[in-house]
Amino acid sequence: MHLLNPxxxxxxxxxxxxxxxxTVEQIFTDGRxxxxxxxxxxxxxxxxxxILREAFARLKKLALLWSxxxxxxxxxxxxxxxxxxRVPFPALHVDTGKKFAEMYAFRDxxxxxxxxxxxxxxxxxxxxxxxxxxxxxxxAARKTEGLKWALTKYGFDGLIAGIRRDEEATxxxxxxxxPRGLEGGWDVRDQPPEFWxxxxxxxxxxAHLRVHPILHWTEAxxxxxxKRENIPIIPLYLSKDGKRYRSLGDQDITNPVASTASSxxxxxxxLDGTKVPERAGRAxxxxxxxxxxxxxxxxxx
Amino acid sequence: xxxxxxxxxxATPNGTTRPQVRIVIVGHVDHGKSTLVGRLLHETxxxxxxxxxxxxxxxxxxxxxxEWSFLLDALQTERDQGITIDTTQIRFxxxxxxxxxxxxxxxxxxxxxxxxxxxxxDGAVLIIDALEGVRDQTRRHGYLLHLLGIKQVxxxxxxxxxxxxxxxxxxxxxxxxxxxxxxxxxxxSAVIPISARDxxxxxxxxxRIDWYQGPTVVEALDALExxxxxxxxxxxxxxxxxxxxxxxxxxxxxxxxxxxxxxDEIVIMPAGxxxxxxxxxxxxVTPLKGSHxxxxxxxxxxxxxxxxERGDVIAHxxxxxxxxxxxxxxxxxxxxxxxxxxDQILIRLGTRETRASVVAIEKAVDPGELSNEETTAIxxxxxxxxxxxxxxxxxxxxxxxxxxxxRLVIEVxxxxxxxxxxxxxxxxxxxVPIDIVPVESALRPEEHSARYRHNGAVIWLxxxxxxxxxxLARALERRLFSRGGSPILLDGDTLRAGLxxxxxxxxxxxxxxxxxxxxxxTHLARNGHIAVVAAVSPSADDRAAARRIADxxxxxxxxxxxxxxxxxxxxxxxxxxxxxxxxxxxxxxGNDYQPPAQAELRIDxxxxxxxxxxxxxxxxxxxxxxxxxxxxxxxxxx
Numbered sequence: 001m002h003l004l005n006p007x008x009x010x011x012x013x014x015x016x017x018x019x020x021x022x023t024v025e026q027i028f029t030d031g032r033x034x035x036x037x038x039x040x041x042x043x044x045x046x047x048x049x050x051i052l053r054e055a056f057a058r059l060k061k062l063a064l065l066w067s068x069x070x071x072x073x074x075x076x077x078x079x080x081x082x083x084x085x086r087v088p089f090p091a092l093h094v095d096t097g098k099k100f101a102e103m104y105a106f107r108d109x110x111x112x113x114x115x116x117x118x119x120x121x122x123x124x125x126x127x128x129x130x131x132x133x134x135x136x137x138x139x140a141a142r143k144t145e146g147l148k149w150a151l152t153k154y155g156f157d158g159l160i161a162g163i164r165r166d167e168e169a170t171x172x173x174x175x176x177x178x179p180r181g182l183e184g185g186w187d188v189r190d191q192p193p194e195f196w197x198x199x200x201x202x203x204x205x206x207a208h209l210r211v212h213p214i215l216h217w218t219e220a221x222x223x224x225x226x227k228r229e230n231i232p233i234i235p236l237y238l239s240k241d242g243k244r245y246r247s248l249g250d251q252d253i254t255n256p257v258a259s260t261a262s263s264x265x266x267x268x269x270x271l272d273g274t275k276v277p278e279r280a281g282r283a284x285x286x287x288x289x290x291x292x293x294x295x296x297x298x299x300x301x
Numbered sequence: 302x303x304x305x306x307x308x309x310x311x312a313t314p315n316g317t318t319r320p321q322v323r324i325v326i327v328g329h330v331d332h333g334k335s336t337l338v339g340r341l342l343h344e345t346x347x348x349x350x351x352x353x354x355x356x357x358x359x360x361x362x363x364x365x366x367x368e369w370s371f372l373l374d375a376l377q378t379e380r381d382q383g384i385t386i387d388t389t390q391i392r393f394x395x396x397x398x399x400x401x402x403x404x405x406x407x408x409x410x411x412x413x414x415x416x417x418x419x420x421x422x423d424g425a426v427l428i429i430d431a432l433e434g435v436r437d438q439t440r441r442h443g444y445l446l447h448l449l450g451i452k453q454v455x456x457x458x459x460x461x462x463x464x465x466x467x468x469x470x471x472x473x474x475x476x477x478x479x480x481x482x483x484x485x486x487x488x489x490s491a492v493i494p495i496s497a498r499d500x501x502x503x504x505x506x507x508x509r510i511d512w513y514q515g516p517t518v519v520e521a522l523d524a525l526e527x528x529x530x531x532x533x534x535x536x537x538x539x540x541x542x543x544x545x546x547x548x549x550x551x552x553x554x555x556x557x558x559x560x561x562x563x564x565d566e567i568v569i570m571p572a573g574x575x576x577x578x579x580x581x582x583x584x585x586v587t588p589l590k591g592s593h594x595x596x597x598x599x600x601x602x603x604x605x606x607x608x609x610e611r612g613d614v615i616a617h618x619x620x621x622x623x624x625x626x627x628x629x630x631x632x633x634x635x636x637x638x639x640x641x642x643x644d645q646i647l648i649r650l651g652t653r654e655t656r657a658s659v660v661a662i663e664k665a666v667d668p669g670e671l672s673n674e675e676t677t678a679i680x681x682x683x684x685x686x687x688x689x690x691x692x693x694x695x696x697x698x699x700x701x702x703x704x705x706x707x708r709l710v711i712e713v714x715x716x717x718x719x720x721x722x723x724x725x726x727x728x729x730x731x732x733v734p735i736d737i738v739p740v741e742s743a744l745r746p747e748e749h750s751a752r753y754r755h756n757g758a759v760i761w762l763x764x765x766x767x768x769x770x771x772x773l774a775r776a777l778e779r780r781l782f783s784r785g786g787s788p789i790l791l792d793g794d795t796l797r798a799g800l801x802x803x804x805x806x807x808x809x810x811x812x813x814x815x816x817x818x819x820x821x822x823t824h825l826a827r828n829g830h831i832a833v834v835a836a837v838s839p840s841a842d843d844r845a846a847a848r849r850i851a852d853x854x855x856x857x858x859x860x861x862x863x864x865x866x867x868x869x870x871x872x873x874x875x876x877x878x879x880x881x882x883x884x885x886x887x888x889x890x891g892n893d894y895q896p897p898a899q900a901e902l903r904i905d906x907x908x909x910x911x912x913x914x915x916x917x918x919x920x921x922x923x924x925x926x927x928x929x930x931x932x933x934x935x936x937x938x939x
Contacts, residue, residue, distance in 0.1 A: 033591075033592065034532070034560070034592065034594070035560040035591070035592035035593055035594030035597075036591070036592075036594070037594075038594070038596050038597065040321065042596075042597075043596060045598075046555060046596055046598040047598075049555075049598035050541070050555045050598050053541045053542055053553055053554075053598070054652075056542065057541055057542045057611055080584060080585075081583070081584050082553075082598070083544065083546065084544065084546060084547075084549075084551060084582060084583070084584045084587070084600060085546075085584045085585070086546060088546065166392065175417070191413075191414070191417075192413065192716045192717055193413035193414070193416050193417050193717050193720075194417050195416055195417055195420030195421075195449070195710070195717075195720060196420055196708055196710065196720065198649050198710040198720070200712075200715070200716055200717055202712075202714075202715025218392070
């Protein structure tokens with residue numbers, strides 16, 4: 001033990017500021033009130049913060065994928081909590097150029113208000129994308145290509161993505177730290193074991209990792225947390241003329257669902273009773289049995 | 302009226318107080334896990350609209366009879382193979398629980414996926430085919446539940462329709478598996494006869510199993526309790542990182558057990574340094590008041606600046622974890638290449654990572670086999686007990702005392718290869734032997750600093766050969782001496798001529814060289830001198846070790862002169878010899894120098910004069926509390 005410098009000159013010079021005669025408090029006093037119990041959202045939040053801090057500690061060049069949707073907004077909020085106010089890595093928006101006007105307005109406003117290091121990257125034209133994919137999947141795959149471009153351009157070794165296990169069956173198989181191949185591909189058959197919050201963070205040269213801090217959240221959790229923390233949302237999620245968007249993607253391949261929910265409380269009540277899947281409005285999920293999986297293996301979110 | 306709610310109750314998003322439990326279903330391949338899951342979803346009314354119809358249509362299109370298991374086998378690849386490859390998570394509700402169902406594959410080849418799934422569970426259902434009975438994978442999974450620390454286990458004996466719902470056959474299997482699990486210290490909460498395909502025993506008792514009086518599967522799930530972080534145990538806060546985003550120096554981490562508040566006296570392990578928690582920081586509201594319990598991700602500031610790093614564990618005085626370089630662990634192994642004595646591995650325990658070597662292996666067995674034939678290496682999917690020697694001391698607890706800080710994972714080639722429980726920590730390694738009695742200096746630190754007008758310090762100059770370390774060190778020595786200080790130059794090469802004459806240039810010898818330099822320098826600093834160390838010290842790990850030894854008195858200066866300039870200077874002719882191939886293991890050519898990421902100062906000597914650079918070092922030393930001029934303030938303390 002090297003207690004060389006318990007009162008360095010600096011400390012001594014500051015001595016006047018210290019409370020004199022402060023008594024050392026006994027720490028194991030039985031009379032001390034127990035810490036407040038954590039509720040469900042507290043537990044989710046603590047776990048996500050832990051994951052974000054692990055990613056920041058173990059990877060060299062991180063970016064957070066900001067799709068502007070409810071999930072990635074929650075994720076940015078969690079990152080601000082994890083790092084005490086400011087997100088210490090860039091927020092990357094891979095822009096298909098086909099988002100709703102409300103989404104762009106949201107990006108421009110909160111990119112500034114949240115003091116984000118915002119990086120907007122365009123996607124290649126549709127001609128650059130695998131022509132054997134069904135139309136909506138092919139359109140969505142542009143995003144994968146845009147992502148690959150951004151990876152090459154900035155040399156990120158870690159991308160933080162707001163996917164959740166409950167969204168879709170193939171996402172349920174994800175790890176929290178998910179290694180990607182050199183081409184950005186996901187080898188679902190050869191995923192390393194991950195347990196006890198110990199993560200595989202070694203990245204082969206030129207490859208990258210996906211980090212999924214809200215993998216364990218559900219759609220209802222996202223809304224309940226958005227409400228509790230008063231996180232801003234894009235108004236398209238709330239009902240207008242009997243319809244609302246449950247999930248926001250490109251304008252041409254995302255459809256609203258029938259809903260009268262015009263507040264977060266009403267959304268939560270609606271979700272409690274529904275059996276319609278969240279991505280029901282996403283055309284690409286319904287084209288063929290395996291279209292979504294093919295996209296994900298190729299590096300889609 | 303006072304209502305007492307159990308501690309485990311947590312509010313769910315929709316405002317109910319239905320606790321969430323995570324369940325894993327494990328067992329031998331083909332014993333019916335996926336079928337049971339499909340059936341449970343149906344019985345609890347949890348299937349998404351149209352899902353059952355869609356899968357029935359898919360089955361018809363493929364000319365196969367509908368199977369409940371198709372629900373889980375959502376991936377095309379899985380439908381082709383007919384086995385579940387990875388863990389999936391599915392949610393449903395029982396009367397009083399929100400259940401998150403983690404399906405884990407039974408196939409031996411996918412044990413890593415079973416472990417990934419099961420490690421997240423609060424409780425487990427172990428499924429056994431009534432016809433086939435207990436099989437190797439049944440036993441293996443039972444053993445792993447024990448190693449993963451899962452205490453709540455229900456046994457389900459499936460396919461009772463295949464044995465005509467025979468009570469005798471059920472009892473036979475029940476006795477065998479119960480004996481196996483109880484031998485491991487896991488007592489099953491229920492043993493349930495069912496037919497997942499037909500529904501008997503899943504959500505309701507049927508006349509075909511009227512001889513069975515216990516709970517149904519749904520009732521058994523309903524009785525499970527969520528596992529909670531151990532708040533009643535002693536405080537353990539593994540440090541994830543130190544953040545200096547603004548003028549606060551925040552120590553961030555998650556409380557694994559116990560609780561903390563501002564004002565607590567803490568000990569930072571393994572070094573044993575003592576401090577007090579000044580504040581508990583947060584965002585958007587900060588600082589936080591009150592007590593913060595296990596499970597919370599927190600950030601704290603301390604009342605003094607001392608060296609603390611990722612991997613340290615914060616505990617309360619009087620209840621610290623042990624610091625050790627030796628650990629005995631019971632582990633499971635998932636890597637293709639068996640783990641053998643002498644293997645070099647990487648250990649992760651909490652947030653600490655350290656290199657280690659396997660000193661001994663005992664009781665290496667296949668937990669699936671009935672007869673335990675011991676081997677000298679731990680093969681894939683086998684278990685065993687190992688002694689590990691660690692490259693640096695770590696803070697750990699035996700798992701019986703604290704399961705959160707009493708477990709570790711092993712990494713090979715950057716990939717998790719195994720994990721297990723800490724059985725014991727050998728705390729004797731760093732204890733001071735009784736025949737050594739260090740003699741304290743007769744002088745108090747204040748006496749030194751009053752005379753020299755500085756505190757003791759270790760100034761560590763690191764950089765490529767020829768970068769100007771020795772020149773700067775000599776200039777600094779002169780400068781400090783001129784102002785009445787007591788500088789002492791420790792040049793790496795000079796010390797190699799004597800004290801370190803037995804060391805060469807292998808990685809191991811370099812590490813030892815740095816350790817000795819750091820120890821000598823620290824001794825000088827502790828006695829009030831300023832040790833000025835000039836050493837290439839290419840390894841970031843070695844320099845981190847030096848910083849640990851010198852602690853708060855350490856000031857690192859990166860002499861960041863560009864490599865071309867260093868080579869063109871070549872004051873000792875080393876570059877020329879290395880280029881000619883007559884000097885081996887020379888740092889400078891090639892990429893073996895690891896530049897510091899967080900040096901206190903960075904100086905490029907190609908861009909400034911020696912006197913300029915010395916000014917800057919002097920300024921840094923004044924700003925960080927080593928040098929001072931105000932004799933008035935000091936006098937008050939003498």
